[in-house]
Amino acid sequence: MLHIKCPHCGMRSQNEFSYGGDASVKRPNLNKEISDQDWDNFVYNRKSLRGKHWELWQHLSGCRQWIKVERDTTTHEIFNTLKADEDIS
Amino acid sequence: MDQNFRLENVGLINRNKKISFKFNSKNYYGYEGDTLASALLANGVHLIGRSFKYHRPRGFFGAGVDEPYAVVQLYRNGETEPNVKATEQELFEGLEAKSVNCWPSVNFDVGAINNFLKIFLPAGFYYKTFMWPKSFWYRIYEPFIRKAAGLGVASTKHDKERYEHKYEYCDLLIAGSGPSGLASAYAAAKNGARVILAEDKPRFGGSLLTNDVNIGNQSGKDWADSIITELKEMPNVIVKNRSQIFGYYDHNMLVMSEKVSDHLPKTKKYHPNKRLWYIRAKEVLISSGSIERPIVFGNNDTPGVMLSSAAKEYLKIYGVFVGRNPLIFTNNDSGYETAIEFKKNGINPIVLDSRKNPDSEIIDEAKNLGINIKFSYVVVAAQGYKKVKSADIASISEDKKQLGKTENIKCDCICVSGFWTPTIHLASQSGNKTKFKEDIDAFVPGKSKQNETTLGAANGIFSLEETLKTSLKAGNDLSKKITEKENKVSVPNVVEKKSSKHDKFWCVPLPKGKHYKRFLDFQNDVAVSDVEIALREGYRSIEHVKRYTTLGMATDQGKTSNLNGLQLVSEIENKVVPAVGHTTFRPPYTPISIGAIVGREVGKHSKPTRKSPMHSWHEKNNAIFVDAGVWLRPRYYKRGDENLFEASKREAQNVRKNVGVCDVTTLGKIDIKGPDTAEFLNRIYTNSWLKLPVGKARYGVMLREDGIVMDDGTTTRISENHYHMTTTTAQAANVLSHLEYYLQLVWPELNVNVVSSTEQWAGAAIAGPKSRQLLQKLFPKNDVSNEGFPFMGYKEGDLFGIKARIFRISFSGELAYEVNVESNNGNFMWEKIIELGEEFRIQPYGTEALSTLRIEMGHVAGSELDGRTIPYDNALDGLVSKKKDFIGKRSLQRAAFISEDRQRVVGVVPLDKKTSIPEGSHLVKDSNAPLPNPKLGYISASCWSVEYDNPFSLAILKNGKNMIGEKLFVMSPLKNKVIPVEIVSSHYVDPKGERVRS
Known part of the structure; x- marks a missing residue:
């Protein structure tokens, strides 16, 4: 079980969180024309990265904040966690 | 029965307390502190089971977790447990155990015919033989194999025992209470660190209990006792025996199984049988010691052949001698320690040492005691079927390839020592890349991946002095970093015997013309010849050899067989052992009960149960409940001997004709506040929300980004910047996360706050043509006329002094209202509705009638909004705005959707x-x-x-x-x-x- 540092609450066990997918995906703005391919990429297509990966987690059984977590997908090492409004460097 | 193999005044058992037990229906007794194995051996019982494949007689090989085959079926307090290691099971009054893998009895086993057919049962036999005809597999082959193989039998009854889970955090977790564990725990505890020290056996001290050493002018055991006593008194230390740390998982999370009641005849009231600890440690110290490894020779599985360390443990802890004429076969000095213990207790052993002329303190001591030692000698084969009767021995050349003339000598047990294998399972599980240490011919942990340090024998350090020195330092240094305090413990004075170098010798060659089975893996009946076949057939990777031959598999996980298997592969392949590599060690290190893993989450505890505030009223009024997610909802209210169909029909008819009331507390409710709420709802829902006036409700549908309907419900504008959203019972939690996602990550500029208020409000739906008349009675001060309170209207009301929210919304398709009050007033509201509704012939209705009403009205619900349908599919396309954008809208243009x-x-x-x-x-x-x-x-x-x-x-x-x-x-x-x-x-x-x- 992973040990995730919530930027709001501190170190907590994985069972307090739920996974939310790739954090680098940006939702296209509303009311903006978008091609089928770009929309398809946004809704469905994700990279299955080996190694460092920025991902979203929600601290569901805690502060309920969505956070960004940089995790190695092979070793599970967590390098960094950010609040929802902090940008991935 | 007399205990013919028990010494007087030797051992740590309590001789004042006799304990009677049964093995294979025969009565025996032992003493408090015995294991089932030691008590059987004290009674001269060596035959305990039959082997997995050949059904050969099997006895005891180890004395603890290292035991590969002495597993029994255990009976305790009306329950049965399979595959219990006799060497680990403590004796309790009334214990009953039976042999496994034999029929009709362990003494006469029909399956033993396999032993004589063994030339037909080589490695991969099952794969090769039972392939055709295909139709035979299910009917004939599989049932036969299942019956013939396998270990014990699982109980089919409900497990009455209780199992608990516990979460714990600590600075240092120490696995094993041998010298390295005790020293590091002590040093860390003195520095104020929070320490957990876990020992899988009942007694603390590990090798100090059996080794003849002195620490600080005390015996090893006395030193261990004094350290444990001191640790137990320290508030920052948890000391646990009978607790096996069996798995090392991510981020320094380890799991430990504590046997709370297994050593008792019956679990005490309010006690669990086992307790599973999830421990998150800042630092982990692995002091799991080492396991003696066997030397491979002919018929080395005969009962009476065992590890020399096990024989010593039976002597020193239980006062049991495993034979009167022991033969000790060793390639290092450890065998001499066992020989000396025998000799000191008046038993004359013979020692065969594969080395030519070793020289050390221990060997000198053995010589001085007059022990018969033969150098450059090996055991070629054990003789005897159900018990060792003699041994064929021979001299061996220096290159270990030529045997001298075989001679037969009488003996009743053979104690083997092939040097020591560090127990690296936990380190390996943590991700540690192990390395091969040439001077001990075994793998030791290499570079740590997580915060883990391996100490003492587990790290290949076999000198006590060195172990204590490094362990005290590790305990001190690691805890000092955490507590920033130092209270240094000095290294005590150690007296131990110096050992000479072991012999790199592990397998006795077969004499000419002999075809003895030489077993590598005792649990899975894997012999040298099986591995040879696998390699001849082209298996190269050690992982493939493992699976083809079953070497190192099952519950044993290769504790005694692993290295010898690797030696063999490396020898045939002409590679060095590190090039062959070892197979992956997987948790659990030892078998763990499924019950312990499941914990309390069984039956109705497998998920939480939520009940509405009106639940007890429903119960009193004969409600039959149904699970709705985690909620319990009335399905129907039974009158007389009505069935589901009759009752729900009556309830639904009454709604259509008069008025009914339904508990809708379980609907998800989300309280939304903030000046940008209208804009937010407009983006989330498919329809338009910008012009919803205060005091009005609106039905809305929300989509996922892929265009699929996520949920539906009504949202009401309570005041200027305050909205009340309802969701379906099942989707409440997902919808809240969905809203939070967009507010926190996508549109942080929107000033909106959402919070769940599902449990804060109790809800009742009043539906039917007479509902308005009833509502007027409930809220006499409110104007409830069709004009004053139109469809999709909202009002606040006063329900006999209680603040209520009234919504004119309908799921049943009838004229209907929904009344919400604070949860603690829910029952009051409900009883008022029933009381005042009596004159209108009100009846409560359950989910079955509710379904009927909505289905015939064509209102879609969960069974249509099933995660596969879009608004059009549900005839909700009229609610999809063409003018504005919203979540999921772009996906609705997909070709399949239009x-x-x-x-x-x-x-x-x-x-x-x-x-x-x-x-x-x-x-x-x-x-x-x-x-x-x-x-x-x-x-x-x-x-x-x-x-x-x-x-x-x-x-x-x-x-x-x-x-x-x-x-x-x-x-x-x-x-x-x-x-x-x-x-x-x-x-x-x-x-x-x-x-x-x-």
Whole structure:
């Protein structure tokens, strides 16, 4: 079980969180024309990265904040966690 | 029975307390502190079971967790447990155990014929032989193999025992209480660190209990006792025996199984049987010691052949000698320690040492005691079937390839020592890349991946002095970093015997013309010849050899067999052992009860149960409940001997005719506040929300980004910047996360706050033509006329002094209202509604009637909004705004979603107006068409229409829009039904929706 540092609450066990997918995906703005391919990429297509990966987690059984977590997908090492409004460097 | 093999005054058992037990239906006794193994050995019982494949007689090989085959079926307090290691099971009054793998009895086992057929049962035998004819597999081969192989039998009864889970955090977790564990725990505890010290055995001290050493002018055991006593008194230390740390997982999370009651005849009241600890440690110290490894020779599985360390442990801890004429076969000095213990207790052992002329303190001591030692000598084969009777021995050349003339000597046990294998399972599980240490011929942990440090024998350090020095330092240094305090413990003075170098010798060659089985893996019956076959057949990777031969598999995980297997592969392949590599060590290190893993989450505890504040009223009024997610909801209220169908029909009819009341507390509720709420809702819902006035509710549908309907419900504008959203019972949690996602990550600029208020409000839906009259009685001060309180209106009311929220919304399709009060007033509200509703013939109705009402009205719900349908499919496309953008809108342009013959909800009525239509059935054009019959749609929900008194169903049907009036067939292969039906509008009752507005 992973040990995730919530930027709001501190170190907590994985069972307090739920996974939310790739954090680098940006939702296209509303009311903006978008091609089928770009929309398809946004809704469905994700990279299955080996190694460092920025991902979203929600601290569901805690502060309920969505956070960004940089995790190695092979070793599970967590390098960094950010609040929802902090940008991935 | 006399204990013929028990010494007087030796050992740590309590001789004042006799304990009687049964093995294979025969009565024996032992003493408090015995294991089942030591008590049986004290009684001279060596034959305990039959082997896995050849059904050869098997005895005891180890004295603890290292035991590969002495597993029994245990009976305790009316329950049975399979595969219990006799060497780990502590004796308790009334214990009963039986042998496994034998029929009809361990002494006469029919399966032993396999032993004589063994030339026909080589590695991979099952793979090769039972392949054809294919049809034989299920009927003949599989049942036969299952019966012939396998270990114990699992109980089929419900487990009455209770198991608990516990979460714990600490600075240092120390696995094993041998010298390295004790020293590091002590040093860390002195520095104020929070320490957990875990020992899998009942007694603390590890090798100090059996080794003849002195620490600080005390015996090793006395030193261990004094350290444990001191640790137990320290508030920052948890000391646990009978607790096996069996798994090392991510981020320094380890799991430990504590046997709370296994050593007792019966679990004490309020105690669990086992407790599973999830421990998150800042630092982990692995002091799991080492396991002696066998030397491989002919018939080395005969009962009476065992590890020399086990023989020593039986002597020193239990006062049991495993034979009167022991033969000790060693390639290092450890065998001499066992020999010396025998000699000191008046038993004359013979020592065979594969080395030519070793020289050390221990060997000198053995010589001085007059022990008979033969150098450059080996055991070629054990003789005897159910017990060792003699041994064939021979001299061996220096290159270990030539045997001298074989001679036979009498002996009744053979104690083997092939040097020591560090127990690296935990380190390996943590991700540590292990390395091969040439001077001990074994793997030790290499570079740590997590915060883990391996100490003492587990790290290949076999000198006590060195172990204590490094362990005290590790405990001190690691804890100092955490606590920033130092209270250094000095290294005590150690007296131990110096050892000479071991011999790199592990397998005795076969003498000419002999074909003895030489076993590598005792649990899985894997012999040298099996590995040779695997390699001859082309298996190269050690992982493949493992799976083909089953070497190192099952519950044993290669504790005694691993290295010898690798040695053999490396020798045949002409590679060095590190090049062969070892197989992956997987948790659990030892078998763990499924019960312990499951914990308390069994039966009704497997998920939480939520009840509405009116639950006890429902119970008193004969409600039959149904699970709705984690909630319990009344399905119907039973009157007399009504069944589900009759009761729900009565309840639904009463709603259509008079008035009914339904508990809707379970609906998800989300309180939304903030100046940008209207804009937020406008982006989340498919319809328009910018112009909703205060005091009005609106129905809305929200989509996922892929265009699929996520949920529906009403949202009401309570005041300028305050909204009340309802969701379906099942989706409440997901919808809240969904809203939080967009507010926190996508549109942080919106000033909106959301919070769940599901449990803060109790809800009652009052539905039926007489509901307005009832509402007036409940809220006499409010104007409830159709003009004063129109459909989709909202009012606040005063329910006899209690603040209430009143919504004019309807799920049943009748004139209806929903009243919400704070949860603690829920029951008061409910009883008032029932009391005042009496004159209008009110009846409570459950979810079954609710379903009937919504289905015949054509209102979609969870069975249509099933995560596969878009608004069009549910006839909700009228609610999809063309003017604005919202979540998921872009996906609705996908070709499949706009195709002409897109599926859509329809109504289905059987032509005979009698036959009920099973939910989940398929709709087809021709019931006699050849398979696969093209499926046009499926039945999503079925009811008995109370309006028309005939069956009615909703279906999602291809090209549904243009299918009204068509005649199709419903097919249910499950129920073996073919029903001719007509497709009608989904709005079967009141298609114009006049009633809700009346």
